[in-house]
Amino acid sequence: MGQGNGNASPHARDKRGEFLKGHPPVFKHSADPLQADDWLCAIERQLEIAQCDDKEKVLYASGQLQGAALDWWDSFCFGHTEANPITWAEFCSAFRTHHVLVGLMKLKKKEFFALKQGSMTIAEYHDKFIQLSWYAPTEVDEDGKRQELFMEHLNDGL
Template sequence: MEQFLAAQTQLLANMANTMTAMQQQPPPRDKHREFMSHKLPTFTSSPNPLDVDGWLKTVERMLNITQCSDREKVLYASGRLEGPAADWWDAYTIAHANANDITWEEFRTNFRSHHIPSGLMKLKKEFLALKQGNMTVTEYRDKFIQLSRYAHGGMC
């Protein structure tokens, strides 16, 4: 009986220690709730490559702030797709050998290549022909920075 009481006392002490440790740990973060709290725009389609790239950069910034894993980035960003963009994603994942292995880099690269087509070449030409003209220095600088993303052919 003495051993039984000692074992029960030890068990109760272990339970008390476990409860104390659990109370001291912060609750697990709900990254999806954090990501969604930013009320990010959805994406359907756009003929303007800057809109496409702007959406992707906005979403990626919030994914990084929320400290999402690679898989969470793919899931959360693809969850913001609607209409033609969602149809593209559905077709892409169906054709993929293992949709659960799609990385953020793969998502981003294929999203851009599908949604930033030939219009990019127009922007590249616009960048090469950019002149200050009637723009202020600040307006010219902002336009230069905006278009310079497409000047190096990184997405072409």
Template structure:
């Protein structure tokens, strides 16, 4: 015994048609309308059923719009073409579509990664299909928006298709990131080396004392222990202070540094620094 015939509504619902409520992206509403149209055609619906079944898949604000629309235009009189035109007018604004097209044409990578740029490029390209009608045009537009550090190197190469260009851009970005990480690491090492050099004591040159004998001839030279100079002492104290910031450091500060009086007449005060704060004594 053959199975009972399946009506068009059952066939349509078996396709899991999407539901539309609202969207800030006009292309989403346009996509819904196109997909519903394809599935209605697959289910073998006539014009009257297309309108009813499509309206059945509206929800939220879109369903409210449809109820208001049918108060002016009775459901039985609405054709499928009329439904599509009314839906696009309400949910696919021509002004919004135009703004999205301009946004695509001015799209630049900027601070995005290549992956993020690809996602934005693909999303906005749907608003300007004529700009990416061919694979060559799509590659050209993609290269135009890439940052110079990537675009300059990729422009001189040839790619079989758009996806190959995207893959190469992603690989090149990774290499650039590795170079930046190495530069940052070397910079930190150089900075640390410079800090150690500044606060390390200078090499002390040995002083030679000569013992003159009774006959006036010099005896073999004897190396005397050198004494650290004032700069070495300052560096030594400052290094100790950095290693133990909880200890107070006393620096004599000339309060009358602009006074041209002799040094013995100038008043001097001690300034001490404890844990990064400086204070004058009361």
């Protein structure tokens, strides 16, 4: 018979513990905007592994901010006037808007579309393709589109 005391089940997952077990990086500030984007990607990876919901993602990710980045977050929260809590999509968008220059994201997207195998090995080209495809998410959101773009810029002899 259930105890009915309102306590969490003894089998409840410790998502925060799982998130922290992956040693998510802390973000303070970076002169290189791509490091901010890399931080967000690393955090998102750990949040997915821990299977966090939207509210937990915002809470745990913001807990990894320090210094100037934490000051930005506190200011963002203070200015958030909507009754609804901040969503993960809002967090990511606001973080990128503040820490990653829009022009830089456009440049990286152009770099992705200009990428050719050239003197790289297929493995090196593949790694660079994957790295830069992050900046063109809608262009590689389907496997067929991703494969076509990849094949287009391989050396002709392959």
